[in-house]
Amino acid sequence: MTRSLLPMGAALAACFAALGLxxxxxxxxxxxxxxxxxxxxxxxxxxxxxxEAERRAEPGREAYEVALRLVDAAKDARVDVPxxxxxxxxxxxxxxxxxxxxxxxxxxxxRWVTTLALRTSASEIQWSMPxxxxxxxxxxxxxxxxxxxxxYEQRESLVGAAPSSFTFHVTVPPGGKLTFSEGTVNAxxxxxxxxxxxVDSKGASHDVYRHRLLPRDARRWTEASCDLSTFAGQxxxxxxxxxxxxxxxEERNEARHRQRPAAERDAGAxxxxxxxxxxxxxxxxxxxxxxxxxxxxxxxLWGNPTLLARTTPRVPYNVLWVVVDALRPxxxxxxxxxxxxxxxxxxxxxPLEALLPKIPGLTxxxxxxxxxxxxFTRAYSAASWTRPGTVAMLAGARSSELGxxxxxxxxxxxxxxxxxGSNPPLLPLALRKHGVTVEAFVNNYFxxxxxxxxxxxxxxxxxxxxxxxxxTLEITEDATRWIQKNKDTRFFLxxxxxxxxxxxxxxxxxxxxxxxxxxGPKDDMARxxxxxxxxxxxxxGTLVKTLADTGLTDRTIVVVTSDHGETMSSxxxxxxxxxxxxxxxxxxxxxxxxxxHIPIVxxxxxxxxxxxxxxxxxxxxDLAPTILELLGLEPHPHMTGTSLVSLARGQKEAAERVVVxxxxxxxxxxxxxxxxxxxxxxxxxxQIRDRSLTINEELYDLTDDPGERHDLAATRPEVVAEMRARxxxxxxxxxxxxxxxxxxxxxxxxxxxxSKAVRLRFAGGETPRRISGTLVVGDAKTRATxxxxxxxxxxxxxxxRDARDERRFELAFTTVPTAAVGIDIVVEPPGVPISWDxxxxxxxxxxxxxxxxxxxxxxPVLRRGxxxxxxxxxxxxxxVPPIDPHRDVGLxxxxxxxxxxxQASEGDEGAEEMARLLREWGYAHGSGGGK
Numbered sequence: 001m002t003r004s005l006l007p008m009g010a011a012l013a014a015c016f017a018a019l020g021l022x023x024x025x026x027x028x029x030x031x032x033x034x035x036x037x038x039x040x041x042x043x044x045x046x047x048x049x050x051x052e053a054e055r056r057a058e059p060g061r062e063a064y065e066v067a068l069r070l071v072d073a074a075k076d077a078r079v080d081v082p083x084x085x086x087x088x089x090x091x092x093x094x095x096x097x098x099x100x101x102x103x104x105x106x107x108x109x110x111r112w113v114t115t116l117a118l119r120t121s122a123s124e125i126q127w128s129m130p131x132x133x134x135x136x137x138x139x140x141x142x143x144x145x146x147x148x149x150x151x152y153e154q155r156e157s158l159v160g161a162a163p164s165s166f167t168f169h170v171t172v173p174p175g176g177k178l179t180f181s182e183g184t185v186n187a188x189x190x191x192x193x194x195x196x197x198x199v200d201s202k203g204a205s206h207d208v209y210r211h212r213l214l215p216r217d218a219r220r221w222t223e224a225s226c227d228l229s230t231f232a233g234q235x236x237x238x239x240x241x242x243x244x245x246x247x248x249x250e251e252r253n254e255a256r257h258r259q260r261p262a263a264e265r266d267a268g269a270x271x272x273x274x275x276x277x278x279x280x281x282x283x284x285x286x287x288x289x290x291x292x293x294x295x296x297x298x299x300x301l302w303g304n305p306t307l308l309a310r311t312t313p314r315v316p317y318n319v320l321w322v323v324v325d326a327l328r329p330x331x332x333x334x335x336x337x338x339x340x341x342x343x344x345x346x347x348x349x350x351p352l353e354a355l356l357p358k359i360p361g362l363t364x365x366x367x368x369x370x371x372x373x374x375x376f377t378r379a380y381s382a383a384s385w386t387r388p389g390t391v392a393m394l395a396g397a398r399s400s401e402l403g404x405x406x407x408x409x410x411x412x413x414x415x416x417x418x419x420x421g422s423n424p425p426l427l428p429l430a431l432r433k434h435g436v437t438v439e440a441f442v443n444n445y446f447x448x449x450x451x452x453x454x455x456x457x458x459x460x461x462x463x464x465x466x467x468x469x470x471x472t473l474e475i476t477e478d479a480t481r482w483i484q485k486n487k488d489t490r491f492f493l494x495x496x497x498x499x500x501x502x503x504x505x506x507x508x509x510x511x512x513x514x515x516x517x518x519x520g521p522k523d524d525m526a527r528x529x530x531x532x533x534x535x536x537x538x539x540x541g542t543l544v545k546t547l548a549d550t551g552l553t554d555r556t557i558v559v560v561t562s563d564h565g566e567t568m569s570s571x572x573x574x575x576x577x578x579x580x581x582x583x584x585x586x587x588x589x590x591x592x593x594x595x596x597h598i599p600i601v602x603x604x605x606x607x608x609x610x611x612x613x614x615x616x617x618x619x620x621x622d623l624a625p626t627i628l629e630l631l632g633l634e635p636h637p638h639m640t641g642t643s644l645v646s647l648a649r650g651q652k653e654a655a656e657r658v659v660v661x662x663x664x665x666x667x668x669x670x671x672x673x674x675x676x677x678x679x680x681x682x683x684x685x686x687q688i689r690d691r692s693l694t695i696n697e698e699l700y701d702l703t704d705d706p707g708e709r710h711d712l713a714a715t716r717p718e719v720v721a722e723m724r725a726r727x728x729x730x731x732x733x734x735x736x737x738x739x740x741x742x743x744x745x746x747x748x749x750x751x752x753x754x755s756k757a758v759r760l761r762f763a764g765g766e767t768p769r770r771i772s773g774t775l776v777v778g779d780a781k782t783r784a785t786x787x788x789x790x791x792x793x794x795x796x797x798x799x800x801r802d803a804r805d806e807r808r809f810e811l812a813f814t815t816v817p818t819a820a821v822g823i824d825i826v827v828e829p830p831g832v833p834i835s836w837d838x839x840x841x842x843x844x845x846x847x848x849x850x851x852x853x854x855x856x857x858x859x860p861v862l863r864r865g866x867x868x869x870x871x872x873x874x875x876x877x878x879x880v881p882p883i884d885p886h887r888d889v890g891l892x893x894x895x896x897x898x899x900x901x902x903q904a905s906e907g908d909e910g911a912e913e914m915a916r917l918l919r920e921w922g923y924a925h926g927s928g929g930g931k
Contacts (some may be wrong), residue, residue: 064489065313065435067173069460070166070240070305071100071156075109078167081160084111090299091159093292094185095143098450100156101420102429102458112166115456116301117154117448117464118183118220124150127468144410146451147466151474153221154448154462155181155303158240162192162298165241172236175310176228180240181221181303182211188218189252189295191245194302196226199237215247215255215295221303223485229310238307242300255295304460306437313490314434315631317604318556320543323393324536325386325444325498326587327562329599330356331533332363334370335377344706351707353526354569354594362513362534365541366560366601373558373603374612374648380670381564381620384595384663385588387446387455389563389620390496394457395425396624396639398662401733406662407681410452419455422781425636427624428458431492433869434633439463441479442496443471459494469505472497476539480546487550497539499532500566502585506531510538525585526568557630558603561620567595571709574693577685578665591663591677592708593670593700600644604630608648616647617659617670634756634872637782637831640733658730669727673703676723699723756830758866758895759880761792761822763888764815773838773845775799775809777827779867783807788826793819811838820883820892831872835865838891849890856881856892866893 070077081087088111091097096117099105105113126148128137140147158166182194196209209226228238247255329335336358344351382392388399388406399406402425403418428438440447440459443466449456465474479495499506510531514520521527540560547553567583567590575582576589583590598620602608607630621641628635629643642657659670665683669676677698686693699720700708713720762771778784784807791798794813798821802808815821825834838845845863852859852874861871877894 062175062310063313064175064177064308064310065315066306066432066437067176067309067435068170068307069156069432070168070238070302070307071103071113071158073168073170074113074158074166075104075106076168077109079108079112079160079165080167081112081164083161086297087111087159087161087299090186090291093290096152096154096448096450098456101449101456103156112159113157114159115154115156115449116159116185116303117152117450117462118301119150120153120220120463121151124148142451144452146445146448146453149467152448152464152466154464155183155221155301156460157181157183158302158305159185160242160300160302162188162242162244162300164300165239166302167237167239170236170238170307172228172231172234173307173309173311174229174232175308176232177225177308177310178209178228178238178305179223179225179308180305181223181301182213182217183221183301183303184213184218185299185301186219186292187255187295188215188298190247190298191215191251192218192298192300193243193245194224194300195239195241195243197239197241198228198231199239200231201234201236212245214251216251218255218295218298219292228307240302240305242298244298252295306460308489309435313436315431315436315490315633316555317607317631318490318552319431319492319559319627319631320547320556321492321494321559321627322540322543322561323390323494323496324500324533324540324560324562325496326501326564326566327533327536327599328356328500328565328568328594329377329379329597330358331500331530332366332370332599333358333360334363334367335375335599337377347704347706349705349707349709352569352571352709353521353523354571354592354707356521356526356530356568357519359514359520359530362530363537365537365544366599369540369544369558369560369601369603370611372610373601374608374614374644376600376602376614376616376618376644376647378615378617379561379598379600379620380617380659380661381562381596381598382661384564384591384661384666386444386563387453388662390444390446390457391455393561393563393620393623394427394494396427396621396635396641397425398621398640398660400662400731401640402638404455407664411455413452416449416455423636423638424458425624425638426458427627428460428492428494430628430633430636431631432458432460433873434631436490436492437486438492438494439482440494440496441465441475441482442494443467443475443498444496447496468503469507472499472536472539476542480542483543483546483552484550487552495543497536499536500529501532502566504528504532504585506535510535523568523570529566529568529585554605556605557607557627558601559623559627560599560601561623562598563620565595565597567592569594569707569709571707574686574688576683577687578682583686588664589666589683591661591666591668593675593702594707595663596661596668602626602644602648608645609650612648612650614644614647616653617656618644618647619657619659622657634830637829637833639829658726660727660730667727667731669723669730670702671723671726673701674719674723675700675702675708676720676727678724678727697724756895757824757826758834758875758893759792759822759824761820761880761883761892762815763820763883763885763890763892764817765889766817766886768817769815769889770841771815771838772812772842773810773836775811775834775836775865777807777809777825777834778832779835782832784827784829784832786826786828790824790826791822792824793821794823799823815885817886820885820888822892833865833867835867837864840889845891851881851890851892853877853894854879854881856883856888859893862891862893866895 097114099110100113100115126139128139142148178196192213194211194213195207198206198208211224213222344355381389382398383389383406391399395402403415404411432438438459440462442464445466446454447457448454448462463478465471506528513534514527514530547556564587566587572590572592573584578589581589587595619641622644625635625639625641626644629645661668665681666677666679679696684694684696697713697720698711699713699716701712777787798813800810847860847863848858850859850862852862854877859874861874866872866875875893875895877896880894881892883892
């Protein structure tokens with residue numbers, strides 16, 4: 001009994017806190033009321049920080065977490081937009097927008113919710129790219145390629161007019177704070193007043209925020225927040241209202257001076273680097289004026305309106321995830337092993353520029369992080385170019401596994417819609433559901449979904465700084481401002497630099513840090529490439545220092561990696577038949593080891609060892625499940641990557657991980673000492689000077705030929721056949737016949753999150769009740785790799801497995817008044833849905849007789865089973881709740897570690913007392929529901 005009291009006490013403390021929120025949500029308490037004063041806490045998009053002081057976040061301290069995103073609650077809001085046709089018409093003219101793909105928007109709600117990007121830079125430039133030797137230039141269509149230079153900030157937003165209003169019925173959490181961004185879609189003639197109003201539980205109305213957005217600030221974001229803590233615990237109506245307010249002549253004149261030249265407008269003509277003017281579709285034409293630039297009535301935006309709670313966050317750490325596009329690990333001195341480098345240089349076929357020289361001090365920030373954390377020296381991307389490489393690291397699965405093509409630059413609408421509707425395993429989405437603010441500061445036009453080359457990856461806000469050279473500065477300044485302002489908020493920050501990506505244009509100061517040969521590379525392009533890596537390392541140092549300055553170092557997990565490598569070897573000269581793309585100094589059409597080899601550094605204070613070097617082969621698909629495990633969360637069942645935590649802690653695995661990398665028109669697999677590449681279509685042809693080569697398959701021995709210079713495919717057909725079979729099996733995610741594979745039991749040993757049982761307990765009250773129905777593990781999209789079902793105080797004849805469908809079970813038994821009976825289900829992977837169709841005395845199971853969690857709270861969300869994220873959260877518990885089988889009627893569902901006993905059977909007094917209180921308050925079981 002003594003051993004169980006500590007975990008039980010901790011669980012009870014957490015549940016009491018949750019119960020307090022639930023009680024207030026039900027109207028059981030009213031917070032002490034102090035009438036608030038209207039305030040105007042705003043931050044302009046120029047980065048000015050509000051004057052209000054915020055407490056430094058320290059380990060163990062409370063922080064803000066998301067209690068409610070109002071965009072998610074828009075379906076239940078009361079909306080008053082007097083002129084919807086006007087709003088719809090002007091909104092249609094703004095093309096950098098899409099309907100938020102991961103927000104449920106039934107019926108008319110979709111008219112008032114959008115994901116929309118406003119340009120925050122003073123200008124926008126469309127680069128014209130020379131083609132061939134004929135003097136022709138190609139100006140990419142911005143609405144297709146999204147490549148225009150400038151800064152763009154994307155928000156999930158409520159869209160309305162001036163006047164308009166959105167009213168939400170909410171429970172204000174402890175320390176409640178509302179944050180949002182003010183914005184307008186169009187230039188405005190007059191000022192727009194943004195008002196936040198609270199109607200408290202006694203019916204009194206309070207203006208808690210009022211700010212006049214001037215015409216000069218139209219068409220950009222202005223950050224704002226207001227304090228709602230005086231209403232904590234109350235059920236209130238929260239109204240977001242906008243009203244027009246006549247501007248003074250001076251204010252209108254100031255706005256006219258700020259008007260952008262016609263050649264710099266995002267919906268009309270934009271400047272081109274070749275001196276011509278192009279419209280958004282790439283055709284040359286003169287300056288023009290569009291309706292969004294003509295000052296008029298405002299179409300307003302409430303960007304990311306979010307209700308925050310001051311509490312102990314559910315997720316214990318922040319995450320700072322830094323990606324340096326195309327950065328190879330050999331740019332980083334700490335990723336070199338001197339003995340291994342020497343062995344490669346002594347190989348029968350030395351690697352040439354496929355191995356860059358070790359330059360100590362070139363990347364001091366990453367080297368310092370490597371000393372504080374774990375570095376994975378043999379890590380590989382699942383792709384050789386940015387979009388699928390980014391998808392792989394954020395989704396924990398290869399792009400092709402999720403139905404997203406890796407050959408074409410653009411994605412078809414059907415593929416994108418299928419992806420959005422498939423419950424994709426995106427890490428930002430998982431963290432959003434646990435109260436984490438998820439933001440991205442990037443130069444990566446593949447990460448926004450309003451053009452066919454891009455994809456929405458679940459971030460609520462993206463700041464996209466797209467420049468040839470100054471993007472690193474813009475991203476770093478923006479991200480550091482955000483950290484400083486939001487240091488008290490639990491966050492996941494994704495920072496994506498782009499400097500080592502061609503064309504290489506390093507600053508002179510960075511280039512001077514790369515020594516001449518023999519200490520540095522002989523090739524000038526390689527020198528510039530390494531200098532670009534040094535440039536972004538300096539930016540990473542600034543981010544890390546910002547964490548230290550804000551007291552967040554010990555509460556932040558840091559990831560540093562890349563989306564792919566870069567092809568630098570002179571052995572890989574040539575032009576691909578796919579889009580006539582150069583192979584050397586690029587990556588999209590090549591798929592060499594150097595093109596997919598990436599660095600991974602993980603720093604997790606108190607969770608992972610410092611200075612650890614892991615030489616096992618791993619994948620960037622392993623990163624998302626790793627972060628989830630470090631945060632105490634389960635991996636998504638669609639993730640095929642495996643957590644790196646066990647390797648980081650020194651455990652060994654029975655078999656090497658399967659490493660597959662996909663390029664444009666190619667797939668490759670690494671196994672043992674061999675690397676096999678299969679090509680298709682135009683990617684099979686390479687033009688090398690005056691010679692054309694067509695190759696279907698390539699085989700390289702990385703021990704004898706670490707630079708992949710000598711193709712063995714023609715001379716080793718038996719190895720080719722084996723590697724081809726391994727690749728085909730890996731692409732289908734099935735084990736190859738006769739191969740060593742990681743067993744389910746081995747996966748179960750990887751960590752505590754893989755050994756959770758879903759426990760079902762049935763109680764029928766004083767009268768025996770007939771229980772019947774069916775239970776199905778998995779669905780059409782997600783199948784279990786193993787299913788174990790154990791009866792609890794039932795005979796094995798109480799359930800029967802369907803001989804034709806092993807996922808399906810038939811239930812039939814009768815309850816007894818002396819014990820709660822049931823079954824325990826252990827499923828791998830643990831997030832696989834479990835659905836059921838149940839009957840009580842041959843009648844459909846009463847909705848009010850489903851109970852979840854440690855205190856058996858009523859949970860109608862379980863009516864069809866554990867099939868949604870909401871249901872999974874509801875059943876999380878360190879124990880089965882106290883059940884009185886003589887009195888209670890219903891199904892009780894929890895999920896806890898399989899090594900635990902039924903805590904209720906131990907008669908824990910604290911749990912019994914809580915159960916008694918819950919019954920008295922009417923929140924829990926014991927009402928005899930279903931009789």
